[in-house]
Amino acid sequence: MPHARKYFANILLLYAPLIIKLIDKFKSMPVTPSMICPDHGIIFRKNPSEILNAYREWSEQKPKRKALVIYDTMWHSTEKMAYAIVDALTSNDVDATPMHLKKWNRSDIITEALDAGAIIIGSPTLNNGLFPTVSDFLTYMKGLKPQNKIGAAFGSYGWSGEAPKIVLESFRNLKLKIFEETASFKFSPGAAKKDFLIEFGKKFAQKLLEECSETKNPGV
Ligand SMILES: Cc1cc2nc3c(=O)[nH]c(=O)nc-3n(C[C@H](O)[C@H](O)[C@H](O)COP(=O)(O)O)c2cc1C
CATH class of the missing domain: 3.40.50.360 (Flavodoxin domain)
Structure with missing residues (x-):
């Protein structure tokens, strides 16, 4: 998770508003992912909901x-x-x-x-x-x-x-x-x-x- 956090902060932070919308849309869909393979970046094989929740939290940037x-x-x-x-x-x-x-x-x-x-x-x-x-x-x-x-x-x-x-x-x-x-x-x-x-x-x-x-x- 520390590596995923660093990746998010340095590569994805500028897309934070879009990521919040996408995660909420994805969570409303009747899909339970067993693995998440982004087109680049880390592959999440175990417990994908953990990374979805983390991306949601990091995007919010609550102070x-x-x-x-x-x-x-x-x-x-x-x-x-x-x-x-x-x-x-x-x-x-x-x-x-x-x-x-x-x-x-x-x-x-x-x-x-x-x-x-x-x-x-x-x-x-x-x-x-x-x-x-x-x-x-x-x-x-x-x-x-x-x-x-x-x-x-x-x-x-x-x-x-x-x-x-x-x-x-x-x-x-x-x-x-x-x-x-x-x-x-x-x-x-x-x-x-x-x-x-x-x-x-x-x-x-x-x-x-x-x-x-x-x-x-x-x-x-
Ligand atoms: C090459 C050089 C250029 C400087 N130019 C300015 C300047 O344009 N205006 C200013 O107020 N001070 C200028 N200073 C002074 C520094 O801002 C000052 O010495 C300051 O206390 C340095 O802080 P520091 O100890 O955190 O480095 C300059 C200093 C140097 C060495």
């Missing part, structure tokens, strides 16, 4: 109180912000994971994102834009069109600080809900700025809770 804090960094300032945000979220009962883009493959991140209620992306500003690995991840996510998540952005900068705004724009294009407040710090975050991040995490956790209860997710 859990789970946040992925995805980032890259040149000199650790954005990384320090990422860890402070993860700490603040964890203290507010959110299951938060820091994901450094040089350590996490984009396929594994998008698999983790299936049931996450939040995607928080951090990028240093580089030449008035994003750090390249962050652009890479956003391009990948754009194609797969994940839904039912709140997006937020943060990052360290030197003088102009465009990166968090560009991240929010990508979330907007995906029609994800947005946490409009960004955490944007000039160079390294000092002690006073940490208080801001604690507050940022707390407010974000509150918004995530509201979102999860709106979608009545039993997994919350």
Whole structure:
């Protein structure tokens, strides 16, 4: 099942609305499959209803109180912000994971994102834009069109600080809900700025809770 989940997240996620319709149509038909052989992908020989139920659940993308804090960094300032945000979220009962883009493959991140209620992306500003690995991840996510998540952005900068705004724009294009407040710090975050991040995490956790209860997710 972990492999099937990864396959779904990386190959089929963009078809999620269609998959929900097809599974419901199939389940209304007087057919009990003994084996499912897709035209490509894994063959399901045992208990095909298990995979039908799983595809239905993965397609729904019901948000859990789970946040992925995805980032890259040149000199650790954005990384320090990422860890402070993860700490603040964890203290507010959110299951938060820091994901450094040089350590996490984009396929594994998008698999983790299936049931996450939040995607928080951090990028240093580089030449008035994003750090390249962050652009890479956003391009990948754009194609797969994940839904039912709140997006937020943060990052360290030197003088102009465009990166968090560009991240929010990508979330907007995906029609994800947005946490409009960004955490944007000039160079390294000092002690006073940490208080801001604690507050940022707390407010974000509150918004995530509201979102999860709106979608009545039993997994919350
Ligand atoms: C090649 C290069 C280009 C940069 N371009 C910008 C820029 O256009 N605007 C800006 O605000 N900061 C710019 N910076 C500054 C970084 O955003 C800043 O040093 C930041 O604190 C780095 O965060 P990090 O420690 O997470 O890598 C640039 C830095 C480098 C090395």
